[in-house]
Amino acid sequence: MVDIATDDADVIVVGAGPAGAGAAFHCASAGLDVLLLDKASFPRDKICGDGLTPRAVAELVRMGLPIREQDGWIRNKGLRVLGGGHRIEMAWPEISSYPSYGLAKSRMSFDHTLVEHARSAGAKVHERTSVTGPVRDERTGRILGVTARPVDEAGKRAGDDVVYRAPVVIAADGVSARLATGMGLQKRDDRPMGVAVRTYFTTPRHDDPWMESHLELWDGEPGRSNLMPGYGWIFSLGDGTANVGLGSVSSTAAATKVDYKALFAAWMRNAPAEWEFTPENQIGPVRGAALPMGFNRGPLYGNGLMLAGDAAGMISPFNGEGIAYGLQAGRVAADAIAQGLARGTVAGRERAFATYERRMKDDLGGYYTLGRLFVRLIEHPEIMRICTRHGLPRPLLMKFVLKLLSDCYEPRGGDVVDRTIAALARIAPAA
Known part of the structure; x- marks a missing residue:
């Protein structure tokens, strides 16, 4: 009835x-x-x-x-990026459109x-x-x-x-x-589809003021196994815990054959001991979700x-x-x-x-x-390896990448990086 x-x-x-x-x-x-x-x-x-x-x-x-x-809430200053043997910290940009900090909760x-x-x-x-x-x-x-x-x-x-x-x-x-x-x-089906898995850990890193992104994910021992498309993250929550996860993306909606939970387990096995990302410190299971893009x-x-x-x-x-x-x-x-x-x-x-x-x-x-063009590039591990190894040490390039990837740029005005990204976004067809 x-x-x-x-x-x-x-x-x-x-x-x-x-x-x-x-x-x-x-x-x-x-x-x-x-x-x-x-x-x-x-x-x-x-x-x-x-x-x-x-x-x-x-x-x-x-x-x-x-x-x-x-x-x-816990505020963060910006993004710490690790990859290709490099480690850099990039503060959120000072622009008029958005505040110069992120949040986590x-x-x-x-x-x-x-x-x-x-x-x-x-x-x-x-x-x-x-x-x-x-x-x-x-x-x-x-x-x-x-x-x-x-x-x-x-x-x-x-x-x-x-x-x-x-x-x-x-x-x-x-x-x-x-x-x-x-x-x-x-x-x-011609739009990118991502997959993400995450869990929580109690960790001394719970109050880290930087959002951390790992651009290299190996399905085994680093440097001696396959480099997978995607990135890992560590987002501190300020309450004794951190959200730890990884994501991967495909340029189409076709299903991938990646075992994401196994990939996550491999990453955790190689994590530094001082992070304390151990099974006894894990809170809840590793859970995953699709990301339509x-x-x-x-x-x-x-x-x-x-x-x-x-x-x-x-x-x-x-x-x-x-x-x-x-x-x-x-x-x-x-x-x-x-x-x-x-x-x-x-x-x-x-x-x-x-x-x-x-x-x-x-x-x-x-x-x-x-973004769709970007995904087509990074889903090839060899291209991702070249970008991380040779791109991360270049400050101007990384400033461009941070603003582009985080969508934190002035849509009108701003510096040369803002104007370049805005021009590219205007030229690209909004299909």
Whole structure:
């Protein structure tokens, strides 16, 4: 039996990760009636590196989210890179667009904070609510709402199905993109796909002020085994623990044959003893997740449905960063929805809704295209070996690489590095 819900909203947001919670917050702050649905109950774990770049920090500042140390955050100065026998530290750039520091906090705590921030802004949050599919207009195919059911902690049905309706729906339901798939939107196999695995360790390195990236991952003894495409990371959380993981990327969505957990185990076997990354210090299992990249699903808006975050493949092919773009998507989507719902005609509303895709593609489309070219290069281990060995010692080149890979450059103005990256992003087609 399906009941028609009485608590309809101006906008329904499916998924309460950074993209969904961010969208709910901005919509509620604009005075809209928002319904935020998620199958989990918070706090809940999420597979991620837990590190935020300055671009992501800027989005948190826009939201007015507390980011002090006493709020559970640890700030980092920049990126420490190891590879090709080199070790360099590169501070986050001093630019006007973003702060000159990054942040780290476990996703279990971070996502819970975002959900509560959205709730405090006025969003109605329904946890343990599994969205099972779209409700569509039989004539036009437009989404009218969603069907959902209450679930228990194990994800099993815990009540009758319900229908929630709204003029527009935001699908922020992660890599599974069940709602988009239910609307017939398939992923693009010509976009990069990453895979990441991570776990936590108690370690003396828990308060390291640098995010650390290891550009060489060996499937055995370093220098005497195969160099794998990807990089490892160590992100200190300031609470006695560090998030330790590795990621790999392919230029297409084809499945890889890499045993990532075995690769992670090989890396840990070769880790210096003083890091104390030992089995007895490990907290929880090594868990993995797919990373859809470069706008691998679209359109970003159509038939009343907006895609945001991982559901739209809004992960950078350069570094696997997704939080900054999910938060940005939530903000831009909320603005387009608020403007659209204020229009006096259906046509005017649709024109305003459509600005969401245009704004996101204008800002990120060219940059993601550059990222796809980057992935095609680094998935060849011999090219990666040459780049790390000969590129890391060159300060100007590494300044360029840091700004490009972290997406921390002035889009207008700035120094010669900023202008070069901005020009490349403008020239590259936003496919």
